[in-house]
Amino acid sequence: MALPLTLIRVVVLSTSILLALIDMALAAAVTSTSTQSFGVYFPYAALAIAAAILTFLTLPAMIALEISRPGGPTSMIIVEISWLFFLSLLWLATGADAADFNSVGFWFACGRPELQGSVDIGACHEISAIEAFAFLNWIILLAYIGTLLVMSLAAASRKHTGVWTSSVANAPFGAPAPAVNLTPMSHGGQVAGVGGHSAGYSAGNSVQAGTVHV
Structure with missing residues (x-):
């Protein structure tokens, strides 16, 4: 299970970088025009x-x-979830602010084509693209965060408490719960004692030395 999630992680982060590049170019163009x-x-x-x-x-x-360093502090799942959630909030705020700006339509006369020149039309298209790519980046990051969080909680519920400080590549997402070591019981309700002797409980709740059966 860890290998597919590792591949998904690379795809998601790479896509987020690409969308960020597009958004930055559009924002720089709008800023230059404004x-x-x-x-x-x-x-x-x-x-x-x-x-x-x-x-x-x-x-x-x-x-x-x-x-290069899958066990490093920056690769911890808890660090990754926290930072990507912060980035997703930034992209959500960007998309929401761009949508609000576009709905007002005061600058560049967005939404009123009869008042627009060629510069205004281009700027409004760029603003709409900033909004779309910002929301898309938010959705992609949030979907990955949700998947990683659910799988980590599932691993933690199986007693893998160290999953939060492990990396995605090394996380025990598909590992079963660790085996519980139980003290073997002998016949007659006797428990193996120290030094090879067995100890049993009498009817009066007193401990009596037993015999060793070969």
């Missing part, structure tokens, strides 16, 4: 650039460290 046309920049564009930079700085390192 500063030239109005002398301002918009919060959703700045947030998209910031989220993309954090994605670029961390996700490639997470992929590389999982391959």
Whole structure:
């Protein structure tokens, strides 16, 4: 089970990096247009650039460290879930802010084509693309986080308490619960004692030395 999830992890993180690259390019284009046309920049564009930079700085390192040092602190499942959840919130905020900006339609006259010039039309398309790719990045990361969390909880319920500090590659997702060592009982309710002797309980709850049967 760990091998498919490892492959899914690489695909998800690589896709997130690609979407972040697209979003950053779109946000940079909108920022360039807005500063030239109005002398301002918009919060959703700045947030998209910031989220993309954090994605670029961390996700490639997470992929590389999982391959080179799968047992390192940055590869721990609890660290990965926490950081990816934070990134997903940034992308959610980016998409929501871009959607709100697009719905207002004041800047670039988005939603009012009769008032738009060619620059406005291009900017509105870029804003819609920022919104779409940001939400897509959020959905992909959240789906992976949910899958990883469910599998980790399932492993922890099987007494694999160290799953949270292990890496995805080494996590015991498909491993059965560890065997419980029980003290063997001899016939007659006697328990093996120290030094090869057996000890039994009499009717008066006193311990009596037994005999060793060969």
